[in-house]
Amino acid sequence: MSSSDPHSGVRGRTRRAILSAAAAVLARDRTATLADIARAADVGRSTLHRYFADRDDLLRAVVADSIAAIDTAISDAAPEQGPPAEAVRRLVTGMVDVGDRVLFLFSDAHLVEELYPGSIDGPDQPVVDLIRRGQDEGVFLSGVPAEWLETAIWALVYTGCEGADRGVLPRHGVAQTVVHLLENGLHVRPPATD
Amino acid sequence: MSSSDPHSGVRGRTRRAILSAAAAVLARDRTATLADIARAADVGRSTLHRYFADRDDLLRAVVADSIAAIDTAISDAAPEQGPPAEAVRRLVTGMVDVGDRVLFLFSDAHLVEELYPGSIDGPDQPVVDLIRRGQDEGVFLSGVPAEWLETAIWALVYTGCEGADRGVLPRHGVAQTVVHLLENGLHVRPPATD
DNA sequence: CCTCTATGAGACACCGATGTCTCATGATTA
């Protein structure tokens, strides 16, 4: 059983532990040693090498794992349904929930592109579509590339997660704060209509 | 003359070339080799070692240099003068002008803290004060820590610079785009009063 | 009891980055 499926049973658990520890450690220090990661995952360095041939292999796996998690969060937010403003709220909330992965993926801007060239316009296409839809409906800022607006949204999500990580922001209010700043901007004003 | 002042003449120029190249290269790859940096600065690796004893020394110098550049940009923006909204505009514009330094310093969130512990609440205190002033005057979003709002502003500036770097945003309109998104948010609405 | 599996500890060689060194070459200055 467990010998046929590498993602279930003991091996699956060890594998996930390594991936999780690697994401956490690498998000905070991209030059971390494989020994560091193994220690954080509470496994021997030998074991780490049994699961991932070399450093590149591990990196690739962690990136893929994080992309998958974020992809799921995007899908769950159903960005193509309902008013764009509400969809963005669902989206941001979902992204904050997988904040660890966001922190990791965005800790190195070129990491994804190097290991997964072309995946930039892949899983996050629904987000771009959502922004475009909002722009077409006249409720979102137009005259600015949707691709960049997406980047800006993610930057705010990242900043929110990092703020919670540093204790500057209360963890439970991160999504709300980010959404508020994103929707209304820095200025005090009556809220926009949905 | 030039032998007494290490920051003027030939030595000063070489030193600045190395610092500038190091910022540019390291912003895009923090694991870059000293040989990479020397090549980008168009100097020999020996020369680099003559100016900076070891890698840590160079890192420290680049961070200090970048902090100084940003500090100057902040001072030039005179954040304590005039209406907060206009001060923020000047500030963002000034930050975009030193975008290379911003890209470098923010490429590694923990770089500054490791090399210059405690400098986080140093040169950028005027920015926090500006935000607080805006909050006190009731024109800026309150109920959110000013420290985090500052981080969010810098994240948007960073994203704008990066967008220009990738060709997603036209380089000449970066500051304006960032200011607009920052002030008005994602939603289309009548502009707020200053 | 025996076997298979997963693991940790450690030894080992390899390689690339690093830091130090010397030497030769132009450029600048006295």
Added chain:
DNA sequence: TAATCATGAGACATCGGTGTCTCATAGAGG
């Protein structure tokens, strides 16, 4: 011209991370 300075090229040893290996152990399942 002579002396000094800044530099590049390259040799060199060192160090640490990496990848591969073996061996001993513990647990699960037959």
